Ligand SMILES: Nc1ncnc2c1ncn2[C@@H]1O[C@H](COP(=O)(O)OP(=O)(O)OP(=O)(O)O)[C@@H](O)[C@H]1O
């Protein structure tokens with residue numbers, strides 16, 4: 238990991254009508270870092286990610302991803318990032334292999350190169366037997382691995398993973414995370430949201446979002462110490478509870 | 486870019502080929518529609534009941550009348566054997582109550598002119614409400630008169646036929662129906678497929694995954710459109726094949742010209758489909774819009790009612806309907822062998838319409854939401 242900052246956001250805000258989904262969010266992520274994005278349902282995590290990926294126009298604020306401006310250069314950003322959305326979004330009626338070849342071509346890769354990468358990825362994610370089945374029939378753990386394969390096929394510098402392990406059983410989650418570690422080792426930056434505190438422990442740094450704002454940001458160790466909690470789980474629950482009672 | 490484009494087309498075809506409903510919509514619907522609507526129109530034109538107005542009452546005219554009655558084509562109806570002249574409005578009554586479908590009128594000077602070697606014209610009146618029978622009856626008569634003229638004079642036909650239809654000749658004819666059905670199908674299927682395909686991707690979330698790739702919105706739309714244009718043309722070929730092979734509708738003009746102009750027409754309907762996908766949020770909404778716009782297009786295209794018979798304000802509305810132009814083009818090419826020059830106004834109208842609606846929808850289709 239080096240000190241190069243690849244995601245930088247300042248005062249990012251998104252309003253839907255009168256409702257403010259993301260409120261003055263500022264953060265930065267270094268290259269090779271696994272950055273955990275935590276928060277209760279509806280906190281605004283997905284909305285932030287969608288703005289960073291060039292899918293949603295911010296209401297105000299600035300940001301740079303991979304050196305490109307999120308307001309003016311979304312198409313450049315798209316070449317540099319991989320995105321795995323919260324909802325499974327591969328073509329359900331196509332097989333894993335067909336999905337991979339399609340997205341490979343969408344990123345402008347040739348068939349031969351795609352073939353090599355599909356081989357390597359199916360090795361790494363043990364996907365081989367599942368590659369030629371329609372993706373809708375796959376068990377969720379395999380589906381998520383397939384989605385990860387699709388979003389890394391073009392070797393993106395930054396990966397945005399929106400709840401990649403939601404609903405996946407613990408054994409699968411562990412292998413999934415070991416793959417994420419490998420990718421980070423190879424220099425990829427990973428921006429990941431999760432609801433599982435054990436996964437948050439794996440992150441280099443985490444931020445906690447609440448009602449559109451970032452209320453904590455630091456390494457898991459720092460945060461636990463600061464709040465004098467037994468573990469991350471307790472800290473998170475306490476923090477959110479305190480906020481809720483403050484609001485009430 | 487080309488890689489992405491061809492991958493998009495391949496992807497669309499894979500998806501269509503695995504979607505049973507889609508396949509049914511594309512391949513079964515045209516055949517079923519044609520058979521149902523085609524048979525709703527009376528095709529049984531073997532026997533046409535024929536009235537005879539023989540004002541000449543000579544041996545010569547008698548022979549012509551006998552020749553007409555001899556074949557399997559006509560059932561003899563009333564004949565004016567007496568010198569008394571039955572007025573022609575009597576014929577209108579007989580058409581009205583269905584007791585006659587056609588009448589032949591032989592002028593007083595028929596035999597004299599023929600013996601003098603002069604040209605002579607006989608009259609043919611047909612009930613236009615069944616234009617299909619009328620046309621075929623006219624064809625039979627022309628053949629019989631030709632043969633008769635050869636036998637009698639040895640000259641190439643000195644007998645001309647002047648034909649007239651009572652009532653509107655453009656209704657209920659299978660010849661007129663089939664091009665209408667084909668144009669309607671093409672409109673419905675392309676608008677529906679395009680709008681639903683885009684909205685479905687949005688619903689399923691796959692559109693978001695696509696939007697995050699570097700594929701430009703334009704290429705994305707082109708990939709979809711190319712696929713549905715190919716499917717639409719395939720659909721047209723199937724429907725026309727059924728029309729020609731099964732119903733024996735004429736195909737006088739150039740198939741290539743028809744294909745080229747169908748592509749031009751599809752730019753409008755595919756553009757409309759895309760446009761609908763930008764203003765709807767569910768597949769049902771898209772389907773409703775596609776359905777109603779097709780009905781509207783059909784009603785104002787001259788499919789059922791000739792445009793010239795519509796009230797003036799309605800006629801103005803028809804100019805907004807791309808199908809109207811394509812209907813003229815289809816009928817022109819199929820039945821009259823019309824060429825580019827004959828169809829120029831319709832071609833220009835379609836080109837203008839297509840480029841406007843197409844650009845509008847490309848502009849509206851954004852990769853990033855507000
Ligand atoms: N397009 C939209 N229009 C209006 N409101 C929206 C829109 N997208 C999101 N929201 C609202 O913004 C808030 C934040 O949503 P977001 O999906 O970012 O939360 P999240 O942190 O990802 O939640 P989850 O953990 O459930 O995925 C929610 O209240 C949501 O209803």
Ligand SMILES: [Mg+2]
Pocket residue numbers: 282283284323399
């Ligand atoms: Mg979310």
